[in-house]
Amino acid sequence: MINYEFIIGLEVHMQINTKSKVFCECSTQFGSEPNSNTCVICTSQPGTIPILNKKAVEAVIKTGLALNFNINKESTFARKQYFYPDSPKNYQITQANPPLCSKGKLSIVVEGKEKVINITRIHLEEDAGKLVHEIGSRKLDYSLIDLNRAGVGLMELVTEPEISSPEEAFEFLSELKSIVEYLGTSECNMEEGKMRCDVNVSIRPIEQKEYGIRVEIKNINSLSGVRDAIAYEIERQKEVLDSGGKLIQETRLWKAEEKMTKSMRSKEGALDYRYFPEPDLVPFELSDSFIEGLRKEIPELPKARRTRFIKDYGLTEYAASYLTSTKAIADYYEKALDYLEDKKVSSQLLANWISTELNAKFNTSKLSILESPVSCQNLAKLVSLILNGTISGKIAKTVFDEMFKNSSSPEKIIKEKELAQISDEVIIVKICEEAIFESSKAVAEFKSGKEKAIGAIIGLVMKKSKGQANPQLVNKILIEKLKK
Amino acid sequence: MDEILKFKANDLRAKICSGEVKSLDIIKSCVTRIKRTDLKIGAFLKLNEAKSLEQATYSDKKIKNDERSGFLEGIPIAIKDNIMIKGESMTSASKYLENYVSPYDATVIEKLKKSGAIFLGRTNMDEFAMGGSTETSAYQKTANPWNIKYIPGGSSGGSAAAVSAGMVPFALGSDTGGSVRQPASFCGIVGYKPSYGLISRYGVCALASSFDQIGILSRSVKDSALLASAIVGKDYRDPVCEPKDWIDFVSYIDNDIEKLKAIKIGVPKQLFNYKIDAEILENFDKAVNKLKFSGAEIIEIDIQAYKYVPALYKVIMCAEVSANIATFDGIRYGYRSRNARNLDDEYTKSRTESLGYEVKKRILFGTYVLSAKNYYRCYHQAQKVRTLLINQITDAYKRCDFIFSPTTLQMPVEFGEVLQEECDIFLIAANLAGLPGITVPFGFTNSGMPVGMHFMGSRFSDVRLFQIASAFEKISGFDVNKYPEL
Numbered sequence: 001m002i003n004y005e006f007i008i009g010l011e012v013h014m015q016i017n018t019k020s021k022v023f024c025e026c027s028t029q030f031g032s033e034p035n036s037n038t039c040v041i042c043t044s045q046p047g048t049i050p051i052l053n054k055k056a057v058e059a060v061i062k063t064g065l066a067l068n069f070n071i072n073k074e075s076t077f078a079r080k081q082y083f084y085p086d087s088p089k090n091y092q093i094t095q096a097n098p099p100l101c102s103k104g105k106l107s108i109v110v111e112g113k114e115k116v117i118n119i120t121r122i123h124l125e126e127d128a129g130k131l132v133h134e135i136g137s138r139k140l141d142y143s144l145i146d147l148n149r150a151g152v153g154l155m156e157l158v159t160e161p162e163i164s165s166p167e168e169a170f171e172f173l174s175e176l177k178s179i180v181e182y183l184g185t186s187e188c189n190m191e192e193g194k195m196r197c198d199v200n201v202s203i204r205p206i207e208q209k210e211y212g213i214r215v216e217i218k219n220i221n222s223l224s225g226v227r228d229a230i231a232y233e234i235e236r237q238k239e240v241l242d243s244g245g246k247l248i249q250e251t252r253l254w255k256a257e258e259k260m261t262k263s264m265r266s267k268e269g270a271l272d273y274r275y276f277p278e279p280d281l282v283p284f285e286l287s288d289s290f291i292e293g294l295r296k297e298i299p300e301l302p303k304a305r306r307t308r309f310i311k312d313y314g315l316t317e318y319a320a321s322y323l324t325s326t327k328a329i330a331d332y333y334e335k336a337l338d339y340l341e342d343k344k345v346s347s348q349l350l351a352n353w354i355s356t357e358l359n360a361k362f363n364t365s366k367l368s369i370l371e372s373p374v375s376c377q378n379l380a381k382l383v384s385l386i387l388n389g390t391i392s393g394k395i396a397k398t399v400f401d402e403m404f405k406n407s408s409s410p411e412k413i414i415k416e417k418e419l420a421q422i423s424d425e426v427i428i429v430k431i432c433e434e435a436i437f438e439s440s441k442a443v444a445e446f447k448s449g450k451e452k453a454i455g456a457i458i459g460l461v462m463k464k465s466k467g468q469a470n471p472q473l474v475n476k477i478l479i480e481k482l483k484k
Numbered sequence: 485m486d487e488i489l490k491f492k493a494n495d496l497r498a499k500i501c502s503g504e505v506k507s508l509d510i511i512k513s514c515v516t517r518i519k520r521t522d523l524k525i526g527a528f529l530k531l532n533e534a535k536s537l538e539q540a541t542y543s544d545k546k547i548k549n550d551e552r553s554g555f556l557e558g559i560p561i562a563i564k565d566n567i568m569i570k571g572e573s574m575t576s577a578s579k580y581l582e583n584y585v586s587p588y589d590a591t592v593i594e595k596l597k598k599s600g601a602i603f604l605g606r607t608n609m610d611e612f613a614m615g616g617s618t619e620t621s622a623y624q625k626t627a628n629p630w631n632i633k634y635i636p637g638g639s640s641g642g643s644a645a646a647v648s649a650g651m652v653p654f655a656l657g658s659d660t661g662g663s664v665r666q667p668a669s670f671c672g673i674v675g676y677k678p679s680y681g682l683i684s685r686y687g688v689c690a691l692a693s694s695f696d697q698i699g700i701l702s703r704s705v706k707d708s709a710l711l712a713s714a715i716v717g718k719d720y721r722d723p724v725c726e727p728k729d730w731i732d733f734v735s736y737i738d739n740d741i742e743k744l745k746a747i748k749i750g751v752p753k754q755l756f757n758y759k760i761d762a763e764i765l766e767n768f769d770k771a772v773n774k775l776k777f778s779g780a781e782i783i784e785i786d787i788q789a790y791k792y793v794p795a796l797y798k799v800i801m802c803a804e805v806s807a808n809i810a811t812f813d814g815i816r817y818g819y820r821s822r823n824a825r826n827l828d829d830e831y832t833k834s835r836t837e838s839l840g841y842e843v844k845k846r847i848l849f850g851t852y853v854l855s856a857k858n859y860y861r862c863y864h865q866a867q868k869v870r871t872l873l874i875n876q877i878t879d880a881y882k883r884c885d886f887i888f889s890p891t892t893l894q895m896p897v898e899f900g901e902v903l904q905e906e907c908d909i910f911l912i913a914a915n916l917a918g919l920p921g922i923t924v925p926f927g928f929t930n931s932g933m934p935v936g937m938h939f940m941g942s943r944f945s946d947v948r949l950f951q952i953a954s955a956f957e958k959i960s961g962f963d964v965n966k967y968p969e970l
Contacts, residue, residue, distance in 0.1 A: 040588050044811045046576070046689040047568045047590060049722050079807050081854070083831055090810035145815070274854035276803055276863060279694035281723050 002242065004203045006234050007211060008169055009161035010226075012176065013154050014186035015127065015194040016059045022126050022153030023050030023093060030192055034132070034146040042151035044088035049280050056153035057100070059185040060124045061286070062294050063155060064101030066179055066301060067119060072098040073286045077124075077278035082271060085145055086129040094156075096275050099123035106179075107303075108171040117172055118160040127152040149193075155186070161200065161211075166230040173197060173223050174325075178302045182327040190222050197226050201233045203241070212237070213247035217261055220254045229254040233261050305330055313337070313347035322355040328369045329354065332376055339380035342387075350383050357397065361404050373407040374400070382410040395419050395467060423470040425477070428461075431469060432477045435460040446482055454478060485650055485967060486513040492964075493559055493653040493707040494734070500558045503547060507540040507558025507602070514560050514604055518651045521970040526626045527636075527646035529565050529575065531605040536560065539602045546600075554600025555714050561596065562646045562655035565606040566613055567698070568687040569593050576689045577621035578611045580812050580819045580838040590687020591722065592656065592698055592715040599714045604652050607642030611840045612809065613663055613691045615639050616903055620842045625899065628670060629968040630933050634896040637667030643701045644671040650967050654702035654711050660691045661797055662911030664699030665923040665938060669891035672925045672934025672968075674953075676700045676708040677911075679944045680918030681726040683712075684719035692804040695915040703964055705924060705954040709733035712946070726944070736947050743955045745779035750884030754790040758906050760893045763929040768890045771926050771937050774959050775888070785880040785887065789873040793909040796873070797916060799853050799866035806850025809843065874917045881942045886952060891923040891936035910938055920946045922953045925962045 021028055024041035041048045061071055078096040101122040107114055129150035131143050157176070163169050177188045177195065188195040197220055202212035215237070217229050233252070240247055252261040300308075302324045309320040309330075324330045333354055340346040358379070362369065382403065386396050391414060402413045414420050422428060435457050436443055445453035454475075461474050488510055491499065499505035515533050522528055543558030563569065566576040568586040570593075575581045589597065596603070610620040618626045618641025626641045628634040629649040636645040640657030644667035647655050657664040659677040668675025677699040685696050698715065702708045713734055718727040751772065760768075776782055814820040814834025821833035839847075853862035880887065889910040894903055914921035920943070923936040939956070941949035957964075 043816060045568075045587055045817070046566075046574065046581070046584070046811075047685075047687040049686055049693075051721060051723060081807055081810065083810065083813065085813075085815050085827065088811060088816060089807075090813055091807050272856045274806075274851065274856070274859075276807070276854055276859075279692075279804055 003206045004238055005206045006164050007161045007202045008163035008230060009200040010159045010169060011198040012157045013196040014180060014188055016056050016153035016155055017184060017186050018053060018055045018059065018153055020053060021151040022053045022056045023151055028152050032148055035148060037148040043147055050093060052281060053153065056124060058294055060100045060122055060155045061291060062183050062298060063180060063185045064104060064122050065295050066183055066298055067104040067106055069101035069104035069122060071101055071291050074283060075100050076283040077281045078275045079278050081274045086131050088147060088150055092126060093278055094125035095123035106172065106175060108168060108175050110167050110171050117162050120158045120160055122155050122157045125154050125156060127154045166227040169230055170223060170227040173226055178325055182299055182301055199226060199230055201230055203234060203237045213249050216251045217254050218251060225254060225256055228259060229261060232259065315348060315351050319351040319355055323351060332369050336376035336380045339377050340384060346383055346387060353379060353383060357400055374403045378403055378409050385410055389421060391419060391421050419468060421470050422465055422468045423473060428469055428473050428477055431461050431464050432481060435464065436481060488513045489517060489650045490965060492704050494710055496559055496653060500547060507543040511536050511540040511560055511602060514652055521649055524627060524632055524970060525629055525645050525649055526624045527607055527642045527651060528605045529608050529623055532603055536602050536604050543600055554598060557600035558602065560602045560604040560652050562604050562607050562643055562652040564609050564640050564643050564657045566609060566658055566689040567593060567656060569603060576612045577609045577623055579622040584818055591684035591719045593687060595715050607646055607655060609642055610639035611843055613639040613658055613660060614842045614846055616666055618642060619899065620840050622840060628896055629970060630672060633898050635899060637670035637896060639663040640701060641667045644668050644673060647673050647701045647703060648968065649970055654700060654707050657699045657701050658688055659697050659699035660695045661801060661915050662908040664701060665911050665921055666892055666908050668701050669923045669936030670896040674702050674705050674708050675923045677914060677921045679920040679946055681724050682946060683715055684722040684725045686719055686721040690808040692801040693808065694804060695801065705950060705957050706734060706737045709737050709950045731947065733947060733950050737950055737954045739954055739958050741778055741955045741958050743951050744775060747780045748783055748884040749775055749780050750783050750785035750880055750887045752787050752790060752887060753784050754787060755889055758893050761895050764890045764935055767927045767935045778959050783884050785884060787876045787880055789869065789876050790909060790913065792869045793912050794905045796866040796869045797912045799862050802846045802850035803854050803863050805846045806854065809847055870916055877917050887940040889938050891938040895929060895933055914940045919943055920949050922949055924953050924957050924960065926960045927962060
């Protein structure tokens with residue numbers, strides 16, 4: 001058996017989060033009526049000229065700064081030429097050399113080990129439109145073109161071929177996504193196509209110096225898809241080489257349903273894009289103060305925030321990672337924590353509620369944390385009600401369900417549904433006496449030494465009290481009574 | 485010919501404002517003249533008769549009621565058919581755009597609409613402005629009004645012929661490699677190309693974006709200055725357009741020949757490396773002597789890179805053409821072949837059937853010079869030589885104020901004959917370096933064809949260029965009131 005080394009590089013396209021397109025004033029709103037977000041510029045009418053959107057440049061630079069890039073103060077645009085109906089000019093305005101950002105890096109943690117991945121470049125370019133081949137389930141015998149997306153700003157990030165496993169690629173993208181979401185420079189939604197990732201994979205025997213044949217994989221539309229596609233492709237390439245076959249340089253498509261890659265085209269007739277400098281846009285020069293101004297706008301990034309959460313709030317690594325995975329969740333957590341008195345005691349419990357109960361609700365309801373029906377203040381209240389013994393953890397879950405359903409406060413729900421924990425001894429003694437009276441068999445067993453039999457009696461007490469009796473008190477009182 | 489047509493645009497402006505002349509009468513005269521002569525000339529692709537008459541009536545009413553009138557209120561103007569006017573056709577003289585209707589106004593059109601100018605009609609041109617004879621138009625030939633056997637020059641040949649024949653006082657053209665100044669010279673009128681970045685290109689069907697400028701064709705330097713004042717100004721829609729304040733060029737023009745005193749005129753010695761038409765050379769010598777006599781100092785300058793001008797222009801222009809014309813693919817608007825079976829077929833057939841020979845030739849050449857294999861050898865090299873040329877010209881301006889030459893090295897040829905490659909090199913140099921240039925008619929050959937002289941200024945010296953050209957116009961002795969017999 002030959003041992004192989006895997007060489008993986010990523011090309012990530014992220015739609016820049018600006019209100020208008022990168023070279024015209026059209027809206028970038030996703031899901032609008034086809035061709036409603038278009039104008040004479042982005043449909044390439046004769047005589048039109050692109051106008052650069054400054055906000056898009058700012059977004060790329062901010063992203064570059066957050067990833068430790070060098071910002072090239074003098075940058076130009078280029079025309080990349082190819083004919084395709086979704087590209088109205090039949091060339092794409094992009095950047096050749098120098099790009100806006102060169103030489104960045106991102107550190108990731110895989111299986112407890114830290115690794116730095118170098119990133120070659122980030123450049124600014126425009127997106128293409130979309131071809132439509134079917135309406136609903138009806139296949140068309142012609143194609144329609146929707147140019148709403150044509151001219152939306154994209155940043156393309158290209159890594160060095162330094163990723164060596166599907167897990168590393170997954171981690172890299174998760175970390176990248178999280179940073180970019182923190183910056184707000186892209187929504188990075190892979191399902192809406194706002195983040196797209198092409199993967200280059202090659203393998204070589206460990207002792208071999210030169211690179212193997214590189215295969216590009218396109219059409220991946222989820223983070224786990226990237227991981228699965230790489231894992232599949234590595235196995236495929238191994239099988240070809242182990243069976244004495246030869247790999248060819250080609251582009252393959254990831255088929256998510258079949259969980260396999262399929263050949264799309266070989267690279268031999270590689271396209272000549274005939275790049276040349278874009279004459280309609282003047283080369284731009286960025287001042288140091290402009291760049292430094294953007295640096296000041298960069299918020300605390302996920303890694304720093306994670307470390308701070310562990311240090312300041314005593315959270316577990318897992319909880320801190322989950323909470324800082326998006327800025328919205330971390331902000332929610334810190335806002336909720338602000339409402340709580342004793343942060344040292346409440347921080348972990350609050351974290352648990354967000355990462356388990358709230359997270360589960362989002363998964364089933366498809367809502368995001370920004371749309372959460374449970375406000376931070378209400379979740380904080382719920383946690384303090386648990387901590388002060390007003391309700392048990394179990395009741396809290398019932399209360400929480402109501403809170404998520406009706407956005408109401410926990411106090412209101414507890415009052416309306418009479419869910420407050422009963423800690424009044426007189427009442428509990430009375431219920432316990434009733435339960436003992438009705439459980440003669442269990443009582444007899446207990447008295448004969450079978451201590452476990454008390455469970456049945458506790459169960460009856462909880463049933464009679466609709467789960468509201470304070471479990472510690474019930475336990476204590478029953479033992480007192482039974483041992484008399 | 486109607487006397488009213490002999491007034492310059494500046495005079496018409498004054499006379500319309502004072503009520504002495506009615507816009508309606510001007511338009512009527514223009515229309516009559518066009519109807520009588522344009523069958524022979526073929527300058528116009530489209531005449532807006534009804535709409536122009538309507539607008540003229542409106543302008544006259546405004547003036548009569550003392551309402552605020554525009555900068556060019558009631559004055560007719562012809563527009564080259566590659567400039568966008570909302571709701572009107574814009575063919576660029578190509579079959580591809582035969583049924584195209586402009587969805588917006590070019591910036592210059594927006595300004596002219598505000599100024600109250602009347603768009604009399606659209607003039608013929610070479611297809612997508614590719615050519616120097618107006619013969620590549622997909623629609624018609626345009627003849628030189630001074631001798632209808634000859635080409636009017638191009639690509640703005642329709643605009644030049646219309647002004648020359650007295651059909652309209654002035655016209656807009658576009659100048660990528662001499663396309664305003666060469667036909668102006670061939671037709672015996674003034675042709676002005678502004679500094680690159682002085683006038684917005686927004687709404688002009690692009691040929692080669694780094695050279696394209698809107699230009700003006702008129703019967704006098706002052707009329708060019710008048711129209712320039714109406715269309716100049718910063719425009720956020722054209723990123724190469726410089727953020728300069730509005731300039732009233734006309735106010736600087738006083739026909740003062742004193743301006744020629746103590747001015748340094750550079751004559752490139754490379755001029756004499758070329759085969760120049762004998763009568764052009766004769767006229768040039770006369771022009772130089774007249775300048776000297778008026779007090780100008782003539783200095784020989786040395787710009788060796790002139791010899792590269794034809795080649796480097798061809799490489800960069802065709803490269804940009806190949807990308808700019810790519811949008812004409814039969815998909816979203818314009819000509820679409822009915823015989824296509826699939827996507828590639830649709831591209832190929834739509835373009836094959838609708839684009840002319842010259843256009844295809846330039847697309848192919850541009851594609852060749854930009855291909856990965858040839859990029860450094862051709863395109864990149866040409867850009868380096870362009871920088872060299874610009875540096876040499878900049879150096880020359882340390883010794884002189886203007887560079888002076890005959891506008892063309894050759895007289896117009898008969899239809900079907902080909903001009904030599906070097907004919908326009910002194911014009912193309914201005915496009916390559918982004919400089920302003922103006923041609924002023926100077927004299928006639930023995931066979932009665934006009935000869936023009938060309939001044940090229942440094943970047944954004946347009947005001948002084950107008951002043952010098954206007955002074956030269958005065959000393960030239962050229963009879964601007966002489967019209968071709970039609």
